[in-house]
Amino acid sequence: MxxxxxxxxxxxxxxxxxxxxxxxxxxxxxxxxxxxxxxxxxxxxxxxxxxxxxxxxxxxxxxxxxxxxxxxxxxxxxxxxxxxxxxxxxxxxxxxxxxxxxxxxxxxxxxxxxxxxxxxxxxxxxxxxxxxxxxxxxxxxxxxxARRLTLLSETIVSVQAARCMTGLVRAAAEGTARLTGFPAVVFVLGEDGELHRGLSRSRASAVPPGAEAHDTVARLIRGLAAGHTGARGTVVPYPLWPAGLLGPGHAGDARVVVTRTREGKPAVCLAVPARGPGDEGDPLVTRLAQATALAADALLMYQVERHVALTLQHSFLPQKAPPTRGVETVVRYVPASRQTEIGGDFYAALTTAGGVLTAVGDVAGHSLDAATVMVEIRHALRAYCLEDPDPRSLARRLDRLLQHYHADVTATVCLVLVDPDSGRARIANAGHIPPLVVRGDGTATYAAAKGPLLGLGLDRPPSTETVLRSTDRLLMVTDGLIEDRGTDLTVSMEHLRRAAADAPADVASLCDTLLGRFGRDRQDDIALLALRLTGTV
Missing domain, CATH: 3.40.50.2300 (Response regulator)
Known part of the structure; x- marks a missing residue:
């Protein structure tokens, strides 16, 4: 100098x-x-x-x-x-x-x-x-x-876009490695004690350390996070830091940043090899740790909500339709993939004074709220149909229910009342995919039934009628089975019609065939209901 x-x-x-x-x-x-x-x-x-x-x-x-x-x-x-x-x-x-x-x-x-x-x-x-x-x-x-700030921004976007903890910790680890130029490992310690780990690509091919190393890290994270909120950076000396976590053969000190948003929330730990006694840490890594903690909070909260919603749906959507006189009914429900939110799809098969009432519908939105409204609609339908099972009347009453209690919610539903003795089917459709009638001769046709969404307060058109024979099958689905971004729904409906016409005659096989054809890795929930008459008309 x-x-x-x-x-x-x-x-x-x-x-x-x-x-x-x-x-x-x-x-x-x-x-x-x-x-x-x-x-x-x-x-x-x-x-x-x-x-x-x-x-x-x-x-x-x-x-x-x-x-x-x-x-x-x-x-x-x-x-x-x-x-x-x-x-x-x-x-x-x-x-x-x-x-x-x-x-x-x-x-x-x-x-x-x-x-x-x-x-x-x-x-x-x-x-x-x-x-x-x-x-x-x-x-x-x-x-x-400027380059490092751009890297930080890109990493935060990737972390926030993660739909599972595995994706989140991997994105954070890779971003940490790019910011520092060193191999990195990221941990998220959940409230339940579960430890999620992500490695940067420079570490991903290494043999992962065993459970003992993870227990050691979990104890370190708890100790550093105890009584603290916000970010805390320190150098963990070897051998307190397990060997091998930061690369094959690495047996040295680790520079770690531990952070959590508040007491009782998940703790996040970002770790890289320490650069020496004077290592003061990297403020951008601290920023990334804080962003990762916020994203982990939101993701884990969503996963809890999703679990509650799935439990709610499974509780009110039986895997088997209840036995009904003169009609065989098969139902299927497939929740969306774990990377997406929960929806409000539902079905019902109810015995009424006028015959067997079947319903398939979908509450707009993807949240616990949508699943809750779905349960209300299903309960209301069970109560209303005891008094009057007419599909058009039921659609009107469900419409008023949403307007009164959930003014900002809309839903679609298709209602079919089947008389097992005559085969007469009355259909009311509220913005839903109409039922598909698959005839015994190998043809399939959508019923000409349409009407406005529930929740809008609009007039209901008269019910549509058709007659089912013992060789026919009636199929009702939610749009999650066939809807694809960039493809017109009418095109997808035609693909479904052709596939149903070629499917086996058994109603269970019909549902399983269509799920196998259209239902893989769907981004929305799927509900199916298929029925056929068991008597001779």
């Missing part, structure tokens, strides 16, 4: 075809502690820099004579600035000739950082070099910070 508090020891490339001038400049800078790399032409400078790019030893600044024999100093500067590996190298032009404003402007226009007239006082030469190096380092530092 010189008397001005500036760091010396920079490497300076001096490009000058005059040996005396090259030596004089080199001597002045060497006395200030700089390392000098002298070359005599622009071509030699390009060759030297090419080799140093390959070795990772670029100089800190280049002093370039304007009047070089093979190319001007301005042309050399333009070439350096146009090549990404050398674009950040600061260039100071110099000349012993008298330089007017035009020459100085050419130097700046070519990308140079400064212009020096020689001979000059040693103090001036050293000050210009220091200023050029300092400016380049500040630009490099700002660019590096």
């Amino acid at each position: 010189d008397g001005n508090g500036e760091h010396t020891g920079s490497t300076v490339l001096v490009v000058d075809d005059a040996p005396d001038s090259r030596h004089a400049l080199g001597s002045v800078l060497a006395r200030a502690g700089h390392h000098i790399v002298p070359v005599a032409s622009g071509g030699e400078a390009l060759t030297e820099l090419h080799a140093r790019v390959r070795d990772g030893t670029l100089p800190d600044v280049a002093l370039v004579e304007v009047g070089l024999p093979d190319m001007s100093g301005f042309e050399l500067c333009r070439r350096l600035k146009s090549s990404p590996p050398t674009a950040a190298l600061p260039v100071v032009h110099f000349s012993a000739a008298s330089a007017g404003p035009g020459v100085r402007c050419r130097g700046l226009d070519s990308g140079g950082e400064a212009y020096l007239s020689v001979p000059a006082a040693p103090e001036e030469i050293q000050a210009v070099v220091r200023a050029a190096v300092r400016g380049a380092r500040m630009r490099t530092g700002a660019e590096a910070l």
Whole structure:
């Protein structure tokens, strides 16, 4: 460090075809502690820099004579600035000739950082070099910070987009490794004591440590998080940190950041190898730990809500339809994949004074609220049908129910009342996929039944009627079975119609065939109900 508090020891490339001038400049800078790399032409400078790019030893600044024999100093500067590996190298032009404003402007226009007239006082030469190096380092530092902030932002987006804990900890570990340049491991310790672990790609192929190592980490996290909220960074010395967690053969200290949003919430731990006794940690890693803790809170809360909603749905959606006189009914319910939210799909098969009432519907939205409204509709339907099983009347009453108690909720439902003796089927449809009648002769047709959604308070059209024969099957589904983004629903309905027409005659086989064909990895819940008459009409 010189008397001005500036760091010396920079490497300076001096490009000058005059040996005396090259030596004089080199001597002045060497006395200030700089390392000098002298070359005599622009071509030699390009060759030297090419080799140093390959070795990772670029100089800190280049002093370039304007009047070089093979190319001007301005042309050399333009070439350096146009090549990404050398674009950040600061260039100071110099000349012993008298330089007017035009020459100085050419130097700046070519990308140079400064212009020096020689001979000059040693103090001036050293000050210009220091200023050029300092400016380049500040630009490099700002660019590096900008890149790391971009990496942090991208990682936080990935963490927040995760739909399971495995995806969350993996995204956080990979982002930590990219931010620090070291292998990383991320843990989330849930309220129930379950420890979720994610490794960066540099660690993913390693043999994972055993349960004892995980128990050790869990104890460390609990100890560091006890009595604290927010982020806490520290170095965990070896052997308190289990060997191998941060890479094969790693048996050293670990720099960890442990954070949680508040008492009783999951604790998040981000860990990388410690860089030495003076390791003060990385504030961007701390930011990432805090973002990961917020995302883990939300994800675990969602998983609890999903479990409650699934339990609720399974409690009120029996896996087998209750036995009904003269009608065989089969039901199927498949919840959406674990990466998506819970919906409000439902079905019902009820014995009434007018015959067998079947219903399939879907409450708008994907949440515990939707599942709760689904249960209300199903209970209301069971009560209403005892008084009047007419499908149109039931649709009206369910519509009023939503308007009165859930004014901001809409739902679709299809209601079919089947008389087992005559085969007569009356259908009321409220914005749902109409029932599909699969005939014994191998044809399939959608019933011409339609009407507005429930919850809008609109008039209900008259019921549609059809007659079922003993060889026919009636199929009712929710749109989760066939709906695809980017595909018109009518196209998907036609695919379903053709598949149903070719399916086996048995109603259970019909449902299973269609689930096998359309129901894999669906992003929405699926409900199916199929029936056929068991008597002779």
